[in-house]
Amino acid sequence: MRVLLLGGTTEANQMAHALHAAGIDAIYSYAGRTRSPVAQPIPTRSGGFGGIDGLRTYLHAEQTTHVIDATHPFAAGMSANAVVACDIPLCALERAPWAVQENWTTVPDIEAAAHALPDIPTNIFLAIGKQHIGLFTDARHHYLLRLVDPPSALQANATAIIAKGPFHYESDLTLLRDHKIELIVSKNSGSDGARAKLDAARTLDLPVIMIDRPHIPARTAFATVDEVMRWLSHSADRGV
Numbered sequence: 636m637r638v639l640l641l642g643g644t645t646e647a648n649q650m651a652h653a654l655h656a657a658g659i660d661a662i663y664s665y666a667g668r669t670r671s672p673v674a675q676p677i678p679t680r681s682g683g684f685g686g687i688d689g690l691r692t693y694l695h696a697e698q699t700t701h702v703i704d705a706t707h708p709f710a711a712g713m714s715a716n717a718v719v720a721c722d723i724p725l726c727a728l729e730r731a732p733w734a735v736q737e738n739w740t741t742v743p744d745i746e747a748a749a750h751a752l753p754d755i756p757t758n759i760f761l762a763i764g765k766q767h768i769g770l771f772t773d774a775r776h777h778y779l780l781r782l783v784d785p786p787s788a789l790q791a792n793a794t795a796i797i798a799k800g801p802f803h804y805e806s807d808l809t810l811l812r813d814h815k816i817e818l819i820v821s822k823n824s825g826s827d828g829a830r831a832k833l834d835a836a837r838t839l840d841l842p843v844i845m846i847d848r849p850h851i852p853a854r855t856a857f858a859t860v861d862e863v864m865r866w867l868s869h870s871a872d873r874g875v
């Protein structure tokens with residue numbers, strides 16, 4: 636058995652520890668976007684595969700027998716490529732989305748979130764990572780960004796704080812108060828560490844623009860590391 640673990644999330648890190656503890660031959664794959672990725676107990680590789688064909692070539696060259704997609708729920712490109720490229724067993728380790736709250740306005744994608752901002756100047760916590768902040772250019776607003784790495788450039792009406800999750804309720808409450816935040820824009824990522832800001836927003840009665848998850852083609856999916864480990868051992872029993 637040789638596993639490719641598509642990572643870049645807390646869940647993928649937990650999965651890597653479980654694979655290591657079980658003595659399973661596995662490689663952890665990073666996209667290569669962050670400057671200091673978390674160290675892993677299993678070998679790592681970094682960078683894109685080169686689309687569907689590149690992934691297929693990689694899987695064959697590495698004699699991969701199983702793929703576990705533990706990427707972020709918004710990493711839809713990687714996940715869709717894995718579904719198409721895999722002619723070997725594939726499963727996803729997928730966190731549940733957060734349940735809708737009454738202080739949310741739900742929008743289908745990031746572009747829609749940028750269009751849903753208020754007309755009046757607003758202090759906005761833009762909790763969407765770094766990739767799409769360029770869509771939020773409305774000069775009326777001030778944007779608070781929380782990023783893993785310092786940005787190379789920052790628009791004049793933005794403040795960046797550098798921090799890696801998981802985050803906690805008390806500190807997120809302080810953050811929202813200190814920066815006089817009036818609105819939060821968030822992806823429906825799921826997970827406890829990322830929901831601290833939403834719990835703090837409810838306490839302060841702040842509105843949230845919540846971005847729905849992108850579509851990912853149908854695949855076998857599990858919610859816990861233990862279920863994925865059972866899936867691996869069942870397919871090993873069947874000689875897959």
Ligand SMILES: NC(=O)c1ccc[n+]([C@@H]2O[C@H](COP(=O)([O-])OP(=O)(O)OC[C@H]3O[C@@H](n4cnc5c(N)ncnc54)[C@H](OP(=O)(O)O)[C@@H]3O)[C@@H](O)[C@H]2O)c1
Pocket residue numbers: 641642643644664665666667668681682683684685686687689690705706707709710711712713714716763764822
């Ligand atoms: N999107 C988010 O909000 C978010 C949040 C936290 C963490 N992350 C993590 O950041 C990474 C990139 O996310 P994304 O949203 O940019 O993905 P994406 O848009 O789905 O992926 C774009 C391309 O990046 C490469 N890629 C993505 N994840 C990879 C991985 N784990 N290993 C190797 N190549 C990968 C692939 O390139 P090729 O086509 O060349 O193979 C993929 O087609 C993922 O590992 C994800 O788990 C994403």
